[in-house]
Amino acid sequence: MPNPIVTFDAVQKTYDGRHLVVRDLNLTIESGEFLSLLGPSGSGKTTTLMMLAGFETPTAGRILLREQDITRTPPHKRQFGMVFQDYALFPHMTVADNIAYPLTVRRLGRSEREAKVRRALDMVQLSHLADRYPAQLSGGQRQRVALARALVFDPQLVLMDEPLGALDKQLREHMQLELKALHRRLGVTFVYVTHDQSEALTMSDRVAVFNDGVIQQIDPVERLYEGPVNRFVATFVGDNTALNGRVVQTDAHQAVVALPQGTLLHGVNVNDAGVGTEVLCCIRPERIEVLTDPAPQPRPNTLHATLDDVIYFGDHVRLRARLGELELTVKRPLTAAPVAVGATVALHLPAQHVRCYR
Structure with missing residues (x-):
C-alpha cells in the first residue's frame, strides 16, 4: 500500500512575480523510496528540493509531511538531513566533530553523541579517519563524511543536491553504488537532485523528469527508460x-x-x-x-x-x-x-x- 511521507499540493514558485520556476507541482514521495529529481539546468528540480528543505517558500500551494503542513516551517525544525555538492564541511573540525555537529546543536549528551558518531562512521566505513580534517581527505571521503553528518541524527528524510558532481567519473560511479547499497540497508527516504540521467537510472526507485517547471514523467526507472511519454523524456533520458x-x-x-x-x-x-x-x-x-x-x-x-x-x-x-x-x-x-x-x-x-x- 502507498505510504506517502511528503506531498506537494499544487505548489508554485516564482522569483519575479511573472515567470513560474515551478508550476502547479503535485508530487507524492513514498516513505523509504529513493526518488531522483532529474532535469536540465533551470527545469525546477533544485527549487523543488530547496522548497522541501525549507530554504525556499512556495508562492502558492502546500507541502505536507505525513499530512502535516510544513510549508512555512523553518529548515531546522524539519529534521531533514542535507548533503550539498560542496559538502559544506567545517575545515577546522575533525571528521568526528563534523559528524557530531548536528547532535551538538540538538544538545545530546556526550555518551549518546559519541555512540551515534561511531555508528555513522561505521556506516560509511570511515572509522579509521575519525581524527583527520577535511583537507586531509579525498573527494570521495569528504562526500562520505557529509553523508554521515546528514544521517547521524536519524532523519526521516535525506535531501541531496548533486552531491557527486565534483567527483571524477570512476569515483562517482563507485559512490552511486555505495549510496544505493546504503539506502537499501537503512530504509531512509532519499530525495536526490541530478542532471545526470545515468546517475538517476542507476540509483533510484523512481525518477521524476522535470522540464520548464513541470514534471514531464515520474515512473520506476525501467518504465521511464522503456516507455517515455513524450518527446522531451524520450530525447533527454538515455x-x-x-x-x-x-x-x-x-x-x-x-x-x-x-x-x-x-x-x-x-x-x-x-x-x-x-x-x-x-x-x-x-x-x-x-x-x-x-x-x-x-x-x-x-x-x-x-x-x-x-x-x-x-x-x-x-x-x-x-x-x-x-x-x-x-x-x-x-x-x-x-x-x-x-x-x-x-x-x-x-x-x-x-x-x-x-x-x-x-
Whole structure:
C-alpha cells in the first residue's frame, strides 16, 4: 500500500512575480523510496528540493509531511538531513566533530553523541579517519563524511543536491553504488537532485523528469527508460536513434510512418498522432538488430543504411549508419560479428520498441 511521507499540493514558485520556476507541482514521495529529481539546468528540480528543505517558500500551494503542513516551517525544525555538492564541511573540525555537529546543536549528551558518531562512521566505513580534517581527505571521503553528518541524527528524510558532481567519473560511479547499497540497508527516504540521467537510472526507485517547471514523467526507472511519454523524456533520458517522418496510417495505438526516403516504419503511436502528422520516431540503439544473414522473406521495419563508422566503447561497440539525411546509432556487444565501414547494413527496428511522438 502507498505510504506517502511528503506531498506537494499544487505548489508554485516564482522569483519575479511573472515567470513560474515551478508550476502547479503535485508530487507524492513514498516513505523509504529513493526518488531522483532529474532535469536540465533551470527545469525546477533544485527549487523543488530547496522548497522541501525549507530554504525556499512556495508562492502558492502546500507541502505536507505525513499530512502535516510544513510549508512555512523553518529548515531546522524539519529534521531533514542535507548533503550539498560542496559538502559544506567545517575545515577546522575533525571528521568526528563534523559528524557530531548536528547532535551538538540538538544538545545530546556526550555518551549518546559519541555512540551515534561511531555508528555513522561505521556506516560509511570511515572509522579509521575519525581524527583527520577535511583537507586531509579525498573527494570521495569528504562526500562520505557529509553523508554521515546528514544521517547521524536519524532523519526521516535525506535531501541531496548533486552531491557527486565534483567527483571524477570512476569515483562517482563507485559512490552511486555505495549510496544505493546504503539506502537499501537503512530504509531512509532519499530525495536526490541530478542532471545526470545515468546517475538517476542507476540509483533510484523512481525518477521524476522535470522540464520548464513541470514534471514531464515520474515512473520506476525501467518504465521511464522503456516507455517515455513524450518527446522531451524520450530525447533527454538515455540514448536514442531518432527519425523524422509523417504518419500515413493508424490502427489502435500503432502508427505507420513514412520516412523522407519513402520507407515505411511501424511503431507505437504514443500521443495518438493522426494521419498527416509530423512525428519523431525513437528507438534505443541497443534495440536495433543488425541482420547479417539474408532472410528468406523481407522483414518489416528493416532499413538498409550505409555504415559510416564503428566506435569502440570498451564494453560495447557503436555503429553510426546513414540512410539519406537520417543518421542511426546502433549499440552491439563486443562479441557481435564485425561489419566493415562503407558496407550496406540491414537494420531491423522491432515495431514494439519504436515509439512515435507528435
